[in-house]
Amino acid sequence: MLAIYRRELQSYFFSPLGYVFMGSFLFVSGIFFAFGNIMSVSSSFGTMLSNVSFIFMLVVPILTMRLMSDERRTKTDQLLLTSPVSLWSIVVGKFFAACTVFLLTLVLTGVYVIILSAYGSISFGEVFVNYLGFFMTGCCMIAVGLFISTQTESQVTAAIATFGAILLIYLMDSIVSVISINFIGVVLEWLSLFSRFSDFTNGILNISSTIYMITFSAVFLFLTVASVEKRRWSEG
Secondary structure, three states, X not given: OHHHHHHHHHHHHOOHHHHHHHHHXXXXXXXXXXXXXXXXXXXXXXXXXXXXHHHHHHHHHXXXXXXXXXXXXXXXXXXXXXXXXXXXXXXXXXXXXXHHHHHHHHHHOHHHHHHHHHXXXXXXXXXXXXXXXXXXXXXXXXXXXXXXXXOOOOHHHHHHHHHHHHHHHHOHHHHHHXXXXXXXXXXXXXXXXXXXXXXXXXXXXXXXXHHHHHHHHHHHHHHHHHHHHHHHXXXX
């Protein structure tokens, strides 16, 4: 798994993808920080992260579109599938590499916290919870994108499909509000990922939401492994 992880992590910085992801994320979050915190004289970091959460729709497809689809396009997936490395090691290695790039980008936004602390009083414990929720939500989106990347050889198709899937997840709360069937509404509300993320933006370390996000990521990693396993048996 470590070999897969290192290879994937290096590939992000030996190609424009990693820099495009980081640059896009920092540019958009910087705008929201400038208008939402600096110009509004607000020290609420959780509010800024909540407002910028839509960025997942824009940048996660960039991060995940090539993870598996490019392997299929270049046929290098056959080398991986016939290697002694387990499918779980391959999938988890790629997942951790993408999450690491995301984490490094979040670390760079730490300068926003430094600026806020220099001009006002902030709770670093609350900021940590804000970051934790944002990071775990991003990891969930990456898991979704990784799964979708196994379904096609086209990076563009993978990116568009990932955008659509994340948009649907993002709009889940709005969909719930217009559903008249109570049972369906309750189920969708419970499944809503971004409603659980709101606990973290309010500085609340919710254990059930943490477990849900970890489970959410694990389910999509399992589906990714199952999808690759199915293709391996059907092609071989």
